Each structure stands twice: as C-alpha cells, then as structure tokens.
Amino acid sequence: MIAILFVLDVIQTKDAVRRNFPVIGRFRSLFTTLGEFFRQYFFAMDREEMPFNRAEREWVNRATHEHDNTIAFGSTKCLTPVGTAIFVNCAFPTLDEDAVEMQPLEIGPFCRTPFQAASFFNISGMSFGALSSPAVLALSRGAKMAGCWMNTGEGGLSPYHLLGGADIVMQIGTAKYGVRDQQGALSDEKLRQIAAHEQVRMFEIKLSQGAKPGKGGILPAVKVTAEIAAIRGIPQGEDSISPNRHPEIGSVGDLLDMIARVREVTGKPTGIKAVIGAYGWIEELCAEICLRGTESAPDFFTIDSGDGGTGAAPMALMDNVGLTIRESLPLVSDILHKYGLRERVRIVASGKLITPSEVAWAIATGADFVVSARGFMFSLGCIQALKCNKNTCPTGITTHNTRLQRGLDPEEKSVKVANYCMNMVHEVQIISHSCGVSRPRLMGRKHVRIVQSDGKSVPMDILYPRPEVIASPRALELPAY
Numbered sequence: 253m254i255a256i257l258f259v260l261d262v263i264q265t266k267d268a269v270r271r272n273f274p275v276i277g278r279f280r281s282l283f284t285t286l287g288e289f290f291r292q293y294f295f296a297m298d299r300e301e302m303p304f305n306r307a308e309r310e311w312v313n314r315a316t317h318e319h320d321n322t323i324a325f326g327s328t329k330c331l332t333p334v335g336t337a338i339f340v341n342c343a344f345p346t347l348d349e350d351a352v353e354m355q356p357l358e359i360g361p362f363c364r365t366p367f368q369a370a371s372f373f374n375i376s377g378m379s380f381g382a383l384s385s386p387a388v389l390a391l392s393r394g395a396k397m398a399g400c401w402m403n404t405g406e407g408g409l410s411p412y413h414l415l416g417g418a419d420i421v422m423q424i425g426t427a428k429y430g431v432r433d434q435q436g437a438l439s440d441e442k443l444r445q446i447a448a449h450e451q452v453r454m455f456e457i458k459l460s461q462g463a464k465p466g467k468g469g470i471l472p473a474v475k476v477t478a479e480i481a482a483i484r485g486i487p488q489g490e491d492s493i494s495p496n497r498h499p500e501i502g503s504v505g506d507l508l509d510m511i512a513r514v515r516e517v518t519g520k521p522t523g524i525k526a527v528i529g530a531y532g533w534i535e536e537l538c539a540e541i542c543l544r545g546t547e548s549a550p551d552f553f554t555i556d557s558g559d560g561g562t563g564a565a566p567m568a569l570m571d572n573v574g575l576t577i578r579e580s581l582p583l584v585s586d587i588l589h590k591y592g593l594r595e596r597v598r599i600v601a602s603g604k605l606i607t608p609s610e611v612a613w614a615i616a617t618g619a620d621f622v623v624s625a626r627g628f629m630f631s632l633g634c635i636q637a638l639k640c641n642k643n644t645c646p647t648g649i650t651t652h653n654t655r656l657q658r659g660l661d662p663e664e665k666s667v668k669v670a671n672y673c674m675n676m677v678h679e680v681q682i683i684s685h686s687c688g689v690s691r692p693r694l695m696g697r698k699h700v701r702i703v704q705s706d707g708k709s710v711p712m713d714i715l716y717p718r719p720e721v722i723a724s725p726r727a728l729e730l731p732a733y
C-alpha cells in the first residue's frame with residue numbers, strides 16, 4: 253500500500269511537497285485541517301481567536317442559560333491595546349430602585365403604522381436559505397419570548413419567520429426576493445401582501461452589508477428547492493442571480509424615491525442598511541432630505557461594520573473593504589446630527605457587537621438599537637466551525653442537510669435565544685447604572701474613554717465632539733466623494 257502511494261506521489265505533478273516527499277508529504281494537508289480543529293480546543297488562548305475569541309463565545313453561551321452569568325478571580329481582558337473602550341463609572345451609581353425599565357422607542361413617526369420597538373437589542377438579517385428552517389424557527393420563537401425583532405435577511409419572508417410570532421423586519425435585497433415580479437423588479441402587490449402581516453413591522457432596503465460591499469450573489473440551481481423558489485419568487489431549479497446593486501437606485505434621489513414608494517405602499521417604517529466606506533453620499537442624502545422635508549428621510553439607518561459576517565463572500569471583500577463600526581458609527585451619527593436629523597433617523601448598529609460592553613459602547617456612541625447576527629448564532633449553539641458556505645454546519649444552523657439539522661431542536665434553542673437577548677439587555681443596564689444613569693439610552697460619549705497609543709485614555713466626547721447643527725444645508729459645499 254505504502255509503495256503504491258509512494259509511486260502515485262512521485263509521478264503526479266500537481267503537488268510539489270508530495271512529489272519531493274512521497275507519502276510523508278500527505279500528512280501536511282491532514283495536519284492543516286486537524287490543526288484548525290485542535291487549536292480551538294487546546295492551544296488558542298481565551299482572547300486569541302478570530303472572528304470571536306473563546307471568552308466572547310463563552311459569555312454568550314453562559315448568557316443563554318437562566319442562571320447568573322458571573323466569572324471568578326479577575327478579568328482575562330487586556331485593557332492596554334489602542335482603541336479599548338473603558339466605561340467611566342460614577343462615584344454614586346444608580347440605585348437599583350432608581351433604575352428605569354427598558355422603554356420602547358418609536359420608529360417611523362410619519363408613516364401610517366409607526367413601530368414601537370420594545371428592545372434595543374435585536375436579531376440582524378440572516379436569510380432563510382443561509383439559515384436552516386429549524387434555526388429560523390428557533391430565532392423567531394426566541395425573539396417573541398424576549399420581545400425583540402428579527403430581520404428576515406434578503407431571502408424573503410418564510411413561514412418559519414411568522415410561526416414564532418415575533419416582530420419582523422422584512423429586508424429588500426438587490427434581487428427583491430419575496431417582493432419581486434416575474435422580471436425581478438419590485439412589485440407593489442407583493443409588498444402589500446407582505447405588509448398585510450401585522451407581525452411585519454418595518455422594511456429595510458439593503459444597499460450593502462459589511463462582509464461583501466458591492467457584491468451580488470448567485471444562488472445555485474441545486475439550492476433553489478420548491479420551498480425556497482416559492483418564498484423568494486423565483487423559478488425552481490434555476491440559478492438565481494442577485495445584482496451587485498439595486499439597478500434602479502443610482503443616486504441619493506433614487507434612494508429617497510424608493511424609500512417613499514415602499515413606505516407609501518406598505519404604510520410601515522422604511523429604512524436602509526449599508527456598510528460605510530465613502531461617506532460624502534450621506535451628506536448628500538441629508539441635504540436632499542432637508543430639501544424634500546424631514547418626512548422623506550429613511551426611518552432608520554442600519555450601519556453594518558466592515559468586519560460583519562455572511563453565509564459566503566470573497567475574502568478580499570470580507571477582509572479589507574468598508575469601515576468598521578468603531579469608525580462609522582460616530583461618523584454617521586454626527587452627519588445626521590449636523591443636518592438636524594439625528595432624532596428623525598433611528599440608528600441601528602451592527603458588527604461584532606455580541607457582548608454587553610460592545611453593545612453599551614454602541615449605544616453611548618450614538619446608536620438607538622443594536623442588532624447581532626453571529627451573537628444569536630452562538631445562542632443557537634454555533635461553534636464557529638466556519639463552514640456556513642459548505643452545507644456541512646455541524647450544529648445544523650447553516651445547513652440544509654436534514655441529518656445535521658436534527659441536532660437543532662427549535663423548542664429548546666428558542667429559550668436560549670431569548671435568554672441571550674434578555675441577559676444582554678440586563679448587563680447593558682448594569683453598565684449604565686455603574687455610569688450613574690438610570691437606563692442605557694442615557695449613556696453618552698462622555699461615559700466612554702478610549703485607550704490611545706501613549707497608554708492614556710481619552711473621553712469619546714473629546715475624540716468625537718458633536719458638530720454644530722448647520723442652519724442652511726442648501727448653502728453647504730458638499731465633499732466630492
């Protein structure tokens with residue numbers, strides 16, 4: 253046997269290592285594969301792995317249980333790296349009896365059916381297709397229990413989203429899955445049908461997402477099952493192509509027209525989702541809103557981080573395109589503030605905000621809401637196997653293999669989803685009380701200091717001072733990017 257392998261390795265020309273080191277060279281690829289697996293369990297330190305380290309994953313795991321989420325002895329987090337956020341605790345923290353319960357926040361005051369969003373922590377867009385049916389069902393049931401919303405992602409509204417009874421945000425991706433006519437254009441009739449579900453509270457027009465800005469997608473024919481074809485409104489068994497942009501949105505004017513159309517047809521709050529790179533367009537958008545009237549503004553703006561997750565995307569886009577939420581959140585919040593639109597346009601932040609300190613940072617910096625995708629995947633039992641694009645997810649979350657899906661019991665996991673959300677809210681509240689305010693949304697930039705390269709930390713309100721509100725946006729010279 254070894255002799256046969258030896259000869260095969262020597263005569264083949266594809267792999268230089270096996271040709272030069274017959275038989276023994278074969279162990280390299282085996283060890284590379286096993287190394288990825290073993291490092292996670294035996295060698296990687298608690299704060300070392302990417303995209304999420306063990307300490308973060310373990311926090312989510314503990315938060316999915318009802319019992320107290322405490323750790324012992326002391327923090328394993330190093331507080332010296334540049335950019336670390338440190339909350340400014342108050343000498344006289346808020347007494348428990350003075351703490352204020354989470355308050356709902358209205359989104360879309362000018363539409364026929366504004367939404368009173370109960371929770372500041374919610375489930376980010378992940379499509380049915382990227383996620384399995386038991387995963388979608390567990391999320392929708394968990395969201396209902398916790399009182400948070402769940403975003404459909406771009407794959408359309410499935411029965412599994414509705415079954416749990418949660419508030420739903422219907423996402424409109426570039427292929428308009430679920431709300432398209434036969435040619436792939438937006439259908440008012442389909443929009444009306446989706447909006448007729450009371451549970452569907454808002455619509456989100458997706459311009460881009462952090463992991464793949466400017467990239468469309470192809471859903472291969474094999475994945476276009478009868479069920480997925482019906483939900484997305486596409487022919488069964490044929491490749492389905494998503495354009496890399498909404499073909500009809502090529503300017504801020506087009507974007508506002510589209511928002512107005514969706515809002516008018518559905519009567520529900522309509523917002524946008526984007527990862528920020530160039531940002532001159534946001535100034536242009538705000539100036540155009542000031543011309544058209546504040547009613548014309550998107551009801552919310554979901555800002556995704558350049559290091560956001562996805563089911564599948566090219567590494568080049570995933571790694572280096574788009575600003576991270578650390579930079580883009582204060583930037584967008586300040587532009588909206590400058591144009592007097594900060595209260596009108598609710599800000600939803602996303603991107604690796606899976607533990608209380610990150611969510612608290614986002615709220616203090618300028619977000620009204622935080623959404624998470626991968627945090628909720630961890631609550632479903634994700635082990636960061638990084639196989640979402642392979643249909644071999646070992647936890648049944650991102651696979652259509654029914655044998656693997658069997659491991660995911662929607663009933664049991666929905667409780668974990670709800671616990672994660674409720675424990676998150678609770679611990680963000682604890683941080684706010686430590687800072688001396690009665691609820692998280694009263695935290696501001698003065699409550700967070702950011703560690704600098706000289707080792708000192710500087711308050712965020714000094715690093716990012718609020719700009720002056722401009723009197724006449726028309727007179728403003730807009731940057732040319």
Ligand SMILES: Cc1cc2nc3c(=O)[nH]c(=O)nc-3n(C[C@H](O)[C@H](O)[C@H](O)COP(=O)(O)O)c2cc1C
Nearest residue numbers: 376377378405406560561562563603604624625626
């Ligand atoms: C499996 C998976 C599927 C996703 N599908 C969508 C999608 O359909 N639409 C979208 O806008 N974002 C999608 N995202 C991105 C998330 O909504 C979110 O913007 C991003 O992952 C950042 O949040 P996180 O760091 O909490 O995961 C997906 C992410 C994952 C992990």
